[in-house]
Amino acid sequence: MAVATYTKAGVKATTAAKLDKAVFGVEAKNHDLLKNAYTTYLANGRENLAVTKTRGLVRGGGKKPWKQKGTGRARFGSSRVPIWRGGGITFGPTGQENYSKQMNTKAKRLAIRQALSLAAVADKITVIEDIISKEGKTADLVKLLAKIKAERNVLVVVENKTPELVRASNNIPRLTLVSAHYINTYNALNADCIVFTKTALTATTDWLSKEAK
Numbered sequence: 001m002a003v004a005t006y007t008k009a010g011v012k013a014t015t016a017a018k019l020d021k022a023v024f025g026v027e028a029k030n031h032d033l034l035k036n037a038y039t040t041y042l043a044n045g046r047e048n049l050a051v052t053k054t055r056g057l058v059r060g061g062g063k064k065p066w067k068q069k070g071t072g073r074a075r076f077g078s079s080r081v082p083i084w085r086g087g088g089i090t091f092g093p094t095g096q097e098n099y100s101k102q103m104n105t106k107a108k109r110l111a112i113r114q115a116l117s118l119a120a121v122a123d124k125i126t127v128i129e130d131i132i133s134k135e136g137k138t139a140d141l142v143k144l145l146a147k148i149k150a151e152r153n154v155l156v157v158v159e160n161k162t163p164e165l166v167r168a169s170n171n172i173p174r175l176t177l178v179s180a181h182y183i184n185t186y187n188a189l190n191a192d193c194i195v196f197t198k199t200a201l202t203a204t205t206d207w208l209s210k211e212a213k
Contacts (some may be wrong), residue, residue: 007124064078
């Protein structure tokens with residue numbers, strides 16, 4: 001499977017790069033594994049911020065609203081009971097909940113191969129000889145991405161992230177920069193264009209093809 005390949009300057013190369021079928025040609029019979037990997041990534045990144053107060057934590061309510069007998073009304077010992085407005089919350093989140101999910105490594109990497117294969121079929125993968133950012137300027141990286149027609153949600157995969165490249169990519173909206181061994185299903189599925197450098201493509205292929213074999 002051949003894909004569009006560009007030089008460092010963003011000029012289309014005469015020889016197209018080839019994708020390994022073991023990594024970019026995996027058929028996903030159904031999307032159950034992809035969905036599981038996607039939701040696992042989101043669950044493990046979830047921040048547990050929701051906290052509610054029980055009746056014991058709500059301020060006030062120490063005085064009995066009315067006497068126990070003789071009023072004709074239901075008996076209450078506190079105005080902070082859960083069935084009253086302004087009272088505590090029953091079975092609410094405490095901030096100690098664990099929303100994380102687990103997924104074995106073999107399944108994770110198979111999901112990544114399936115996601116990359118779907119991207120290859122949809123013609124979302126582009127290969128560039130290298131991305132060099134000596135001065136770390138965002139404008140230079142924007143121009144290069146425009147030349148190779150990398151638009152919308154862009155996933156740039158390099159072998160090693162340099163400080164200059166990280167600085168250049170930080171201010172570009174909807175661009176994600178990852179190292180070759182840190183590709184995940186979430187980023188691969190969300191990307192409208194996946195840009196591999198040649199060395200990153202080799203590193204990713206070596207990493208995932210071993211698992212496939």
